[in-house]
Amino acid sequence: MLSIKQLEFSFPKSKSVANKNDANFNTLFNVDVNAGEILSVIGPSGSGKTTLLNLIAGFIQPSAGQILIDNNDISGLAIAKRPVTSVFQENNLFPHLDVFTNIAIGIEPSLKLNESQKQQIFAALENVELTNLEKRLPKALSGGQRQRVALARALVRKHSVLLLDEPLAALGPAMREEIIDLLKQLVEAEKMHALLISHQPEDALKASTRTAFINQGKVLKIDNTKRLLKHSDLTEIKNYLGEA
Amino acid sequence: MKIGIIISLFLLAFIAVPLISLFGASDLLSSQKSTIAEMWNSTYFRRVVFFSIWQAFLSTVLSISVAILVARAFTRLPRFPFRHLILSLFGLPLVVPAVVAVLGIVSVYGKQGWLPLGENLYGLTGILIAHCFFNIPLAVRLLIPTWDTVPEQHWRLASQLQFSSWQQWKHIEWPALRENIPSIALLIFMLCLTSFAVVLTLGGGPRSTTLEVAIYQSLRFDFEPTQAVILALLQLVICLTVALLATRFSKLPDVEPNLNSHQNINQVQQSLGDKITQPLFIIFATVFVVSPLLAMFIDAINGPMLEVLTDGKIWKATAFSLFIGLVAASLSLFIAWFLLNASAEASIKNKPILSQSMLLSGSIIFVVPPLVIGTGLFILLSNYVNVFDWAIGIVILINGLMGLPFIIRTLGPAIRQHKMQYNKLSTSLGFNAWERFKHIDFPLLRKPIGLSAALVATIAIGDLGVIALFGSPETTTLPLLLYQRLASYQIPQAAVTAAFLLAISLCLFWLLEKVIGGKHAEH
Known part of the structure; x- marks a missing residue:
């Protein structure tokens, strides 16, 4: 299991090296991902989704907390030594x-x-x-x-951790569905721990049994994807989905 | 748009008329074929052609090779002490008059210098050092932004995939660099091919003469206009060939590139060799650029400062130089403003060919060496007037037009962007031309306007090309005065003059950029 425990990151006061879209606030993440699972990560722009992935990959350093893979903390390891593979939106x-x-x-x-x-x-x-x-x-x-x-x-x-930073963003609807099917198949077969950032709630519905909603640098809720998207009472999620 | 077309036609005529006059004077199409054959068979002529190309080629290869190492080191060491200051210093050679740099180079590498390079600095060695002094910093500044074109994901992948330094170079850096290197190399080749003051002062004799200097010598000393014409035409053919080659590469180097570091390179693996050599490359390049200027200032402080500065000649030359610089810059800006606005308008109206043609007419002067235009004008005007009486006007005109390609690169993109953003709004508000310039255009564009004015004025003030051809004791500029002192071996006086010229150039650059560019202007 991949466990993110009390992972904190403070944005530098000047320009953020983490992600230019992220706002200047401190983050605190707690997430678990099972082997063979794709956990979708959704939330408004600048909420800290990419920061979470950058922390796991080691592109930025947390100020506190742990990143455990089967109880081994990898947060102190160099980027190349982490059992992590990233797939970006492009390039x-x-x-x-x-x-x-x-x-x-x-x-x-x-x-x-x-x-x-x-x-x-x-x-x-x-x-x-x-x-x-x-x-x-x-x-x-x-x-x-x-x-x-x-x-x-x-x-x-x-590598056991797969970080997918909006890999579907540049694709059309048919292609998104194809890639999601492929992802599900590969992650399950290889027993990877995958985190998928997407701006489209439908992608989360198709790709993941569970979804995490992030806002202002915190994981506000992790729940069954369908329940989270269709029946959540949280105002932030309703705002995000345009239902408020 | 009409005014843009008129200006374009004027610019083309300004280049074409001297060239036609050159053709006429050479009588190439009729009786002088024997002269061409005679020249072609002369060892001197062949040596001049060969040496022009050879020194430009060597200077280019040396400058680019060293610049790649230095630029790579800069991008990998974004927190290197005084990085920003060093890169600002690397902008200096753009505004340091060539003849000033030559004096500094002699002070460092000459027989009596800090680091004597053999018995004789004059010749190919001296020329290569001077060209590297000017072009390594230029190439470093032009190459650094290339690293920013690498997507940050590639650096992140490289760190995840454990690329070694060599693999980073092979798979990430070289593929990005090879797109830009041809255009930068051709620019440097052209600058070295048409370099005049460096070869004139450091060439050291007929063995190390280039076409540009040979044209000058033919006109000024040998009184052989036909020979000058043939040399000038040959130079033109070579320059046009290089320019045609350059058009194959769409990426034109920026005059004021973005030199901010790419943060993500920090995360990739660096070998011990890299960690040791990269600071050394930066230190070596900095010492190479700074030492001639420092040596020249030290020589000036130890020189007869009072004697030189109380001499009326230097103040007269200063007045001439400032006049030439400021008027040339004003002329250049005036022409460029209308040309660039017309070109942007044509582009907005979906007339890309017209828009590009206007820009081309302003840039074409870059491939026609000023000495070739000067030679043409010299021959044309000498039939009607005493050319030396018109010296200042001609020097201003040529220097002003020589500044156009720089302004097109610095101000052109800003005007185009500005026009696209605000044209409709400004038009709908019903401004007249002056109100629009005062309230909209100038406040938004003053930074690139300030930089353009500063660049053109400084380059004109330090020019020793056209003034060497037309100058007389009555119309001596600071670079010409400095050259005369160098040529008559008044080295201590020359050192003071050089330091004075450099100080004037830098003050003028700073002042124009700050005054016109406003408080947000940056180097």
């Missing part, structure tokens, strides 16, 4: 490298691969349904295909 792929190399670089940055590693990449490509596209450059792929390549890289890295 996940290096534009000058083909699909195969973009995935390979996730296993071995020197690109000196053995036969078994190559097989892993082909298997991952098959998993994300991109067989035969390994020689293509990112510019020759659709938005959805690029995100699939990023997911294939996450697969070959075999």
Whole structure:
């Protein structure tokens, strides 16, 4: 299990390095994610969603709290030592490298691969349904295909935490559904702990059994997605959904 | 828009008429073929052509290679002590008159200098050092923003994927840099190819002469206009070829680039070698840029300061220089204002070809060396008037027009943006042209206007190109006075003159940028 306990972060007084969209307030997060689960994270712009992911990945340092994976605290580890893979909204792929190399670089940055590693990449490509596209450059792929390549890289890295920072934002409705189905399948099969940030409540409904609502740097509620979105009494959630 | 078209036509005519006059004078199409063949077969001519290209090529390769190392170090060390100050100092060579820098370089690397480079600094070595002095800082400032074009996600991926320094370079930095390097390299190549004052003062003789200096010598000393014309046309062909190559690369370097550091680079892995060498690169580059200026100031303090500063010549030359600088800047701004507004208007009205043509007419002067225009005007006017009587006017005109490409780069994007944002509103409020300039345009655009004026005035004040051709004892500017003192080996007097010229240039730059640019103006 991935457990975020009392994780605090204070924004610097000047420009925030965490996320330029985040407001200047202190955050305090408490979240648990089970193996094989995608926990959706929703909330207004600037509420601290990306800050939570940046803290887990190590891009910014918490002032207090713990990030536990199966009871091992990773909050003191360097970025590269954390068992974490991030998938961003865009720029996940290096534009000058083909699909195969973009995935390979996730296993071995020197690109000196053995036969078994190559097989892993082909298997991952098959998993994300991109067989035969390994020689293509990112510019020759659709938005959805690029995100699939990023997911294939996450697969070959075999890290237990998958952080998805609005990976669906640039995709059309049909493509979103396809990627969500793929995500669910991969996360369950690999027993990953995934956090998915999305601005669309429908994505949370489709992707996650549980959803966390964040506001002003705090997790206000974690609940069954349907219950949280359809039957919540919290004014903040109603405001967010435009129901207040 | 009409006024923009008229200005464009005037600019094209201003370049075309001297060129036609050059053609006419050379008689290239009829009887002088033997002259061309004779010149082509002469060892001197071939050496001049070869040396012009060779020194420009070497200067470019050296400047870019060192600049990449230094720029990379700057981006990886965003908290390096005095980073902001050092990068501001790197902006200095843009406004330091070439002849002043030459004197500083001689003080550091000359036979009697702090760090003598062999027996003779004059020749290719001296030229390369001077060109690197000017172009390494320029290239560093132009290259640094390239690191900001790398998406922050790539740095984050690199840190998650444990990229080594080499892998960061190979997969992230080089792919971004290679997009920008050709345009920066061509800019530096062009600057070195047309460099005049450096080669004139540090060339040291016919073995190290470039086309630009050979044109000057043909006109001023050998009285061989035909030879000057052929050299000028050849120079023009080479410059146009380089400019045509440059058009293949759409990314034009910024005059005032954003030099803020990319915070996310900090998170990627840095090897021990990187940690040791990167500060060294910055220190080396800083010492390389600062030492000539420091040496020159020390020489000036130890020189005959009172004697030079109480001499009427220096004050007369100062008055001429300030006059040339200020009038050239005003002229340049005046022309650029109408041209840029017309171009922006054409762009808004969906006439991109007209808009681009106007900008091109203002920039084309960059590929025609001022000495070529000067030569054409010299030959044309000498049929009707005593050219030396018109020296100041011609120098102002050429310097003013030479400033246009800089203004187009600094002010152009701001005017375009401004026009797109406020054109409809301003028009709907019914302002007349003056009210609009006073209440809307100037307050919003004063910062780039101030920077443009400061740049053009400072470059004009330090110019030793056209004035060397047209100058006379009655019309001596500070750079010309400095050159005369250098040429007659009055080195202590030259050092004081150089320090004085630099101080005047920097004060003028600061003053114009602050006064016109307002309190928010920044270097």
